[in-house]
Amino acid sequence: MYPPKFEYYRAASVSEALALLAQHRGAKVLAGGHSLIPAMNIRLANPGVLIDIGKIDELKGISTRNGSVRIGALTTHATIAASSVVPQALSEAAGMIGDPQVRNRGTIGGNISNADPGSDLPTVLTALEAKIHITGSAGGRTLAASDFFIDLLMTALQEGEIVTAVEVIAPGAGHGSSYVKLAHPASRYAMVGAAAVVTLVGGTCTAAGVAVGGLTPCAKKAPSVEAALIGKALNADMLAAAAEVVLDDLGDDILEDIHAGVEYRKSMAKVFVDRALSAAVQRAQTHQM
C-alpha cells in the first residue's frame, strides 16, 4: 500500500486543470481515485504527477434540458444511482458498482476514462448512444460512446484532454431501459454485462439500443440484436431469438479468467441480453400507459 513518489496538484477549475495537464506531460487525472489509487498502491500505475480535479464544482451534478440529461464528469455513482431523471439502465448500473464507499467516491468521468472492461457504465452508455463531452487545450469535442471506448483500458481521450460531461437522452413515453450483469464472484465487476434500451409506440419497437460488456475488451454495441427488434411487435420468444444473435456482434476477442471461460461468457451474453431486453420492454410497456 505504498505507491512510488508522485507530485500532486489540485485544480480549482477546468481551465486550470487543462493548463496543468499541458504543463505536465504524462500526468494522470485524479477524480474519485477508486481505480487509480489502488493501482498506484500495488505499483501497477506509476504516474509521476497527479492532477486532482475532484474539487471542480462545475463538473458536478445532473441537469436536464431539451430532452437530454447532462451528467457532469465528477458526478458520483451514488448520485446517479439515486437519480430519477437519468434512464433507468444508468441508475441501475451505477447502483451495482462496488460498494457504498466506492459509489460515494467514484465518478462517471473517472469510470469511463479508465475504461475497465468489467466496468458497468460503458456498456450502458454505449447502448444509450450517449455523447461524451471532452475538453482539451485545443478546445472541446463530443464523441459518441461507441467511438469513445476503443479497447481494453483505452479510450479516444488524447493527451491533455479530460471528460467534462456525459449526455444521454431523457427517458420519455414508451421508453424502457435496463442493465443486468453476471458479477464476478470476487471483484463484482461484470463478467458479462448487458444493457438494453427500447422505445415502444403502440406495442411496436421503434428504436432499440443494445450493448454488452465485461466479456469483451471494451463495451460493444450489438447492431444485429437491435436489427432483430426494430419495427416489430415484441414478445418473449422474439426477445430470446434476438438475444441469440448477440454472438455476431461480440467479435473474436473474448476475455476469460479462472472464474469464467470463453464459452460460458458467450452463452451468458445471450442470457443476459435476453434478461436486459425483457426488463427494458416491460418498463417501456409500463411507461406507455
Place this chain on the structure above:
Amino acid sequence: MGYVGKSVKRVEDPRFIQGHGKYVANIKLPGMAYAAIKRSPYAHAEIISINTEKAENLEGVVAIFTGRDLMEGTKLSGPCGALPCGFVPPNTKVPTRHPLAVDEVNHVGDGVAVVVAESAYIAYDALDLIEVDYKPLPAVVDAKAAAQEGAPLVHAEIANNTSFLWTLGDKEATKKAFAEADHVIELELINQRLIPNAIEPRAAVAQWDKFAGEMTLWTTSQNPHIIRLLLSGFTLGIPENKLRVVSPDVGGGFGSKIFHYPEEVIIPWLARALDRPVKWVASRSESFMTDSHGRDHITNCKLAVKSDGTFTGLWVSTWANMGAYLSTFAPLIPTALYITLFSGLYKIPAIWGETRGVITNTVPVDAYRGAGRPEASYQLERLVDLAARELGMDVVEIRRKNLIPENEFPYQTPVAMIYDSGNYQKLFDTLEELAGYQEMRKEQAKARQEGRLVGIGVSGCIEASAPGPSPVVTSLGSAIGLYESGIVRVHPTGQLSVFTGSHAHGQGHETTFAQVVADELGLPMEAIQIVHGDTDRIPFGTGTYGSRSAAIGASALVRSAEKIREKVTRIAAHQLEANFEDMVYDQDNGTIYVKGSPDKSKSFAEIAFTSYYAANLPPGIEPGLEATTYYDPSNFTFPNSAQIVQVEIDKHTGAVRIERFVAVDDVGKTINPMIVNGQIVGGIVQGVGQALWEHGVYDENGQLLSGSLMNYALPRADQFPMMETGRIETPSPHNPLGVKGAGEMGTIAATVTVANAVMDALAPLGIRHIDMPLTAEKIWQAIQSSQNGGAN
C-alpha cells in the same frame, strides 16, 4: 451471579467498533525503521546472484540483508536458525526452511532479501532496485502428480516429494468389509486449496535493548508463548527470559496466525543487527502468497454398504499438498486431525485411512478453520449421500440408520477416538423439526415438476476439538503438550486480574472468561480484568486454535477460581471461628458465612484485604490471594452438528442461491449463547465460501492465479439468508464447564451440506458429483453436458 449461559454483550466491542483496537500495525516507536521483503516471482528457481547495490544507494535505505546474511549472522546479530516443524510424526522428512531463502526459492513469495529504510515508502522503492538473477527450475504444484516417480523434486533430499505416509485403521478388516459389501460407493474428489484472509494482515515490530540483552517482539499471533519458545530454541537464540512476545489485539486468524513465520525471525533479527526498532506489515498481496493456506487434498474414497443402508467399511487414500515447506503444525492436519474423524457420527466397523504428505512448489499448507475435520466430513458426507441415492433411500433416513446410539457413549471408533458424549438422534430430531424437513421435500417435489432446480442438502458432522491430554498429543508427534495456563490474582481491594494462556483474536474471551470467573466467585464481571497475549504478564500458555479456549483455557480458570474459593473460605472460617467444613461460599453474591448464619458473613473483598493485611490468617495459610493452574484435559471434546440447506440453481446461468440454512449444534454447555451463535454463523459462512466460491488456484508453473481479492472470491453477507440455528446440549463429561468448543463446527459442516444441496438439485439431470468450488460456470457446464445426453 448467573452470567454463564447469558448473552452478555461483548466488552471488547466498544473499542473495536469505534476503531480503537490496538493492533501491531498501530505501534510506532522512536527511531523505528521499516522493513519490506523482496520475494520470489518464481515457484522454483536457483538464486544465482542478488545485487543490492542500487537499492543500497537509495537515500533513506538503512540496510539490506539476504538469506545468506541471516543464516551466517552479523557481528551484532547472530545466525538465524531454520524454522522448525512442531509436529513431526515418525519417519517424516522435514525440508529446511530458512527465514529468507538461501540459494534456492521454492514458492512464489518465498523471501530472498529484506530492505530496512527510514520509511515504508522508501523500503518499497528499494525493493524495485534489488536485482536478483534466478535460474528457473521445473515446478510441481499438484500433490498427486508431484508424488509420482520421476516428478521434478522440490527438495533434492525428499524422494518422490513425499514427506510422510501416515496410516490408521485395520486394513485387513476394511478389505474384508468391501469384499462382503452389497454396495460399494466410490468417489474421487478434490478438496481445493483455500487462502485464509484474516482481515488484519500479519505484522511484526521488534525492539532491542542491547544493554539488557532484551528483545520485545509484537506480532500477530494466536499463541505468543509458542512463538517465544520457537524463537528462543530454534530461530533467534535469545533466551526465553530475555525475550518478550506480545500479541495485542489481533484481527482474526482462522488458524493462519498459529504458525511461526519467517518475518517473526527476520524483524527481531534486524532490530538487533541495526540496534533500532523495526516494523513490518504485510500487504494483502503478501498475505496471499505467504500466509499458510488450507485444505488442498486429492482423495480417493469408498464406502461399503449393506443393501439395507448399513455402513460396513470406509477406505480413504489422500494426497495432501503440504506446500514448499512443512509449516509449524502442517503434518498434524491431514493425519491426526483428519483420519481420526473418519467415522463421523456413525458406527462404521472397519476403517482404513492413509495420507501422503506431498511437498510442492506452493505456499505451505497448515491448519485453517476446521483443519482436517472439514476434509473428513466432506468425503464421508458426500459418500453417504451417494449411497442414499444408489439405494433409493432418503438422505436423513440413511444417516439415522447409522448414527451411534445415545446409550453407546463413550464410543470407541475404529480410528483411535473415544467420543465422550452426544445424542445424535436428538440432534437430527431437532434439526428436522426446526427445518420442517418433510414439508421442504414436498415443496421440492412441486418445484421439480415446474422444472426448477431446487436442492436440499443434509449433513451430520463431528469435530474433535480441544486436543488433549498432553501425553496423547505428544505421542502423536506434537512438540509441546496442549494444556492451558490460568492465573486468578485477587488484588487487596478485591478486584481481579485474570491471566490466561489462551489468546483472543475475535472470540470474545474478555467477555466469556470474565463470565466464568465471575460466576465461580460470585463477583460482578466488572471486577474482573482478563489479561492475555503477553509472555511477560502471563504464564506459559499454548494459545488459541482447535476450538480449545473454552474447554481448556476457561477450565484452567475454573480450577484456579476453585483454589481461590477454598482459600477465601479457610480464612473466613478462621475469622468467624468456625470449622472449614461448616462454611458456605455463596456463589450468588461472593459472601462467606457459617452454615445457618448468613447474616454473619464475610465479603469476598474483606477476605481479599485480610489475606494481604495478613494479621489474622489461619495457621499454615500464606499471605496473598492468587492461584495458578495448568489444566490438562483428559480427552478431546466432540462437538457435533446437523444441517439442512435449501438451494435453487438458475438453470440458465448455473448460479446457486441459498434459500434456507438451518443448523443445529451440540457444542456442550454454552457460556454466552450470542457469541456461540456468532461463531456458528460466521463458521457457516466460511464453510459455504469453500463450497461455492473460494479457490487458491496455481497454474502449472506455480504462479498463484488467485493472488488478490480481485480474483479470490470470499463470501459476502448479501449471499446468505438469515440463518436458522438451534442447539442441543450434551455436556462434555470431562471438563468442569461441560463445554465442547464452538469455533469450527459451523465451517466443518457447512461446506458439505451446501455441496450435497447442489448435487441434490442437479440429481434429476443425472449429475453425480462436481468438485468444489461449485461455481456457476462448472454447474452450467454440467447442466449442458447432461442435456447433451452425457451424464457428468
